[in-house]
Structures are given as structure tokens and as C-alpha cells.
Amino acid sequence: MDCEPLHLVLVSTPIGALGSGRGGGVELTLASLVRGLLGRGHQLTLVAPEGSRSPQPSPSLHLETVGGVDQPSWQHAEHQAPVTIPADGLLPRLWDRALALAGEADAVLNFSYDWLPLWLTPRVQQPLFHLVSMVSVAQVMDQQIADLARWDQRRLAFHTQAQANDFALPAPARLVGNGFDLGAYSFQARADGPLGWAGRVAPEKGLEDAAAVAAALGETLLVWGVREDEDYAQRVEAGVPAGTIEWRGFLPTKALQQQLGQCRALINTPKWNEAYGNVVVEALACGVPVVAYNRGGPGELVQHGRTGLLVTPDDVDALRGATVEVASLERRHCRAWVEANASQEVFAQRVEAWIRDGLVARDGSIA
Known part of the structure; x- marks a missing residue:
């Protein structure tokens, strides 16, 4: 310096x-x-x-x-x-x-x-x-x-x-x-894991849309984060078949990235204008492509068609379709973007x- x-x-x-x-x-x-x-x-x-x-x-x-x-x-x-x-x-x-x-x-x-x-x-x-x-x-x-x-x-x-x-x-x-401390995030090449969602469990984060996608695909959605609004969390869980959501809680970075990195995709569903989108970058750092609403910060972080897929905000059908398609993306592109930019x-x-x-x-x- x-x-x-x-x-x-x-x-x-x-x-x-x-x-x-x-x-x-x-x-x-x-x-x-x-x-x-x-x-x-x-x-x-x-x-x-x-x-x-x-x-x-x-x-x-x-x-x-x-x-x-x-x-x-x-x-x-x-x-x-x-x-x-x-x-x-x-x-x-x-x-x-x-x-x-x-x-x-x-x-x-x-x-x-x-x-x-x-x-x-x-x-x-x-x-x-x-x-x-x-x-x-x-x-x-x-x-x-x-x-x-x-x-x-x-x-x-x-x-x-x-x-x-x-x-x-x-x-x-x-x-x-x-x-981000990239030494704390390990690249994982596997592309056949579960679906993930991470963030504060509160209405502005839109967990219900990710849960609806998982339910429509007959899959389990792993959810990480503080249950900030307990009533909301219970409503989301009640709105999908039993077992759709697997609550993983708030984890320190080391444990989070180990679990998150096994996912084939992170679903990001903000209902408001996110200032940035930390969980988006945390997923990309592990090589996990992101399916996100094209709203706020995540819309600037995800390279559509390369590190993830962006869809029209609040379009759950489009979100479901993109979640099916996203596994075809090259996971190393996700890590490379983070190394260069974040x-x-x-x-x-x-x-x-x-x-x-x-x-x-x-x-x-x-x-």
C-alpha cells in the first residue's frame, strides 16, 4: 500500500x-x-x-x-x-x-x-x-x-x-x-443436490414463493436464517405439504457454506428492493447458481445465463421453470465472478x- x-x-x-x-x-x-x-x-x-x-x-x-x-x-x-x-x-x-x-x-x-x-x-x-x-x-x-x-x-x-x-x-x-472472505467458502462441483433458500425469515424476503416452487417440484427446500417473524414462518410452512421445508436455522459461515455448497441452486425471492444480496454471493462463492427475482441488488449480481437465471419479480411459474433449467449452468463461472468482483x-x-x-x-x- x-x-x-x-x-x-x-x-x-x-x-x-x-x-x-x-x-x-x-x-x-x-x-x-x-x-x-x-x-x-x-x-x-x-x-x-x-x-x-x-x-x-x-x-x-x-x-x-x-x-x-x-x-x-x-x-x-x-x-x-x-x-x-x-x-x-x-x-x-x-x-x-x-x-x-x-x-x-x-x-x-x-x-x-x-x-x-x-x-x-x-x-x-x-x-x-x-x-x-x-x-x-x-x-x-x-x-x-x-x-x-x-x-x-x-x-x-x-x-x-x-x-x-x-x-x-x-x-x-x-x-x-x-x-467476502473467499477462504471461508469452498467451491463444490456437484450439481445434483437439494434446493436452498437463505435469509432472515420475514415477509419482505418472500420465502413463500421459494416454498411453492419446491412443493410444485415435489422437493425439500433447505432454509437457513433467523426466524425473525415466527407467525410468518408458521404460515409459510402451513401453506405447503408437510416436509417441504427443512429448517436449518442461523449458522456461522463455515457450517453454512458446507451445507449451502451442496445445493444445486439457491432460490432468492425478495419482495422488496434489496440493497445488495449477501446470500446470493455466498451461494456463488460455493459454486451454486442462483435463481432470483430481477429486483434490487440481486438483479445486478446475477449474470443471467452464466451464474444464474433472473425472472420477472413475483412470477412464481417463471421461478419454477428457471429452477428446473439452472442446473445446466457451469458452476465454476459462479466462483470466478465472486473472485473478480466480491x-x-x-x-x-x-x-x-x-x-x-x-x-x-x-x-x-x-x-
Whole structure:
């Protein structure tokens, strides 16, 4: 690395301890980026909820944990919902600690999709950067992202263009994709295994459509992920013949990739505009082609006819047909795409370049 290493303070999501799975894809993103940045020689301080596990043992990584009540997720809020911070809230405590630690750092990188850190950005001396993890879900968040973009859009980065298109940005979006520790994913050449589905078990993930496909084909669908909405999970299971769904739960990466890699296809059925699609890339890294709705991030990740098949969103018949056809694809193409586009090394390089660009003074100041 030609430039001097950076000292960065990273602030985790205020929804669940790292390693619990409750933070969803943000946990995987943060862990991958930590490893990638450490590999590039940077000094990191990670501020995370109490009970969090360090993504990577390293003398260059210091973990600070903070207690408090989890922040409600914007993902399940009404579009007109106001900002809510609970008593003894974890979110302000995370940021109180992060700003106290940031005096000696070059920048602070925020992973949470929350109003408070966005609002703080033009009001504090420390340079704050935000890797936006979700799409438009609430008016107050849309407004805050738009306001910050007008102040200095260099402080914002997005995973995909489909995600960035949800927001009112005055300039082209900074896209950094995502990254994965490919050493943790083994390529598996077999193409005759079961069908798989992975993600938080919640209505916006569309598990019922994948279950319907498996039922129509008379097959079992392996399902990995936290059952976030238990009533929804039970409704999906009741809607298909007994035995159609085999619940595998939330697994750490090593166990997940061993099981997922045996699948002949991953079915991805988002009912909303996914910002990226981590499970899509995890499957591809194992050599598993993906059948997905052409909606949001997955529509940009899957190379139609090469690493998977894309179908019209919510067309279950088309999804079923593609699931039958997808086994003919060459699985090595799936792994090759991930190596070229979504390794943790490539991801860390993109994020580092974004932060360095944002730290360059503009017209005599940061903004």
C-alpha cells in the first residue's frame, strides 16, 4: 500500500451483538471489511453492542463494547414513522463512545441505517462516513440522506446502483459493492443436490414463493436464517405439504457454506428492493447458481445465463421453470465472478479509496 495506513473507528449496527445474526447482512459486511482493511495494514477500533465477538483477532483491531436497549429497525417501520430512540438506547451510547474515541482517528465509518449518525455528520468535527445498508423505507431517513448528500455526498457510499436509485442524490452514487472472505467458502462441483433458500425469515424476503416452487417440484427446500417473524414462518410452512421445508436455522459461515455448497441452486425471492444480496454471493462463492427475482441488488449480481437465471419479480411459474433449467449452468463461472468482483480484498480497496477521496479538502474544507 503506497499511502499511509488509516486509523478508523467503525461503528456497528445497534441491532444485536456481532455474531448473533440479528444484525442481518450488516454483520457479514462489517466482518468482511474488517478483515480486508486489516490485511491492508490499517488500524481499527470497532464500537459494537455488548456481547459482540471480534471478527478477527489482531493487534491492529481494538473492540469496544457498549450496553443498552436495541434500536428498532427502520425495516419494519411505516413510511411516515417518526424517529424513535428507546430509553437507555444503544444507538446514542454507541455514538457517544465512538466520538470519544475518534479524536485520534482519521475517520469514523458508520454501518447502521439510522437517523442519528447521519444528522451528526455536519455537526461534529470528526469526519463521519456512512455505508448505507438499506433502501428507502422511511421518509425521515430519505430526507436525512438527501440532506447529507447535498452537504457533502462524498460521505455516503452504497452497495448497488439499484439501492442508490432509491434516494435523491445530486451526483452519481459512490458504489462499493460488498466483500467476502473467499477462504471461508469452498467451491463444490456437484450439481445434483437439494434446493436452498437463505435469509432472515420475514415477509419482505418472500420465502413463500421459494416454498411453492419446491412443493410444485415435489422437493425439500433447505432454509437457513433467523426466524425473525415466527407467525410468518408458521404460515409459510402451513401453506405447503408437510416436509417441504427443512429448517436449518442461523449458522456461522463455515457450517453454512458446507451445507449451502451442496445445493444445486439457491432460490432468492425478495419482495422488496434489496440493497445488495449477501446470500446470493455466498451461494456463488460455493459454486451454486442462483435463481432470483430481477429486483434490487440481486438483479445486478446475477449474470443471467452464466451464474444464474433472473425472472420477472413475483412470477412464481417463471421461478419454477428457471429452477428446473439452472442446473445446466457451469458452476465454476459462479466462483470466478465472486473472485473478480466480491472478495474482501477488492471490497476493502473500494472502501479505502472512498474514504481517502472524502478526506481530501474541498474549497479549503472537508465540505
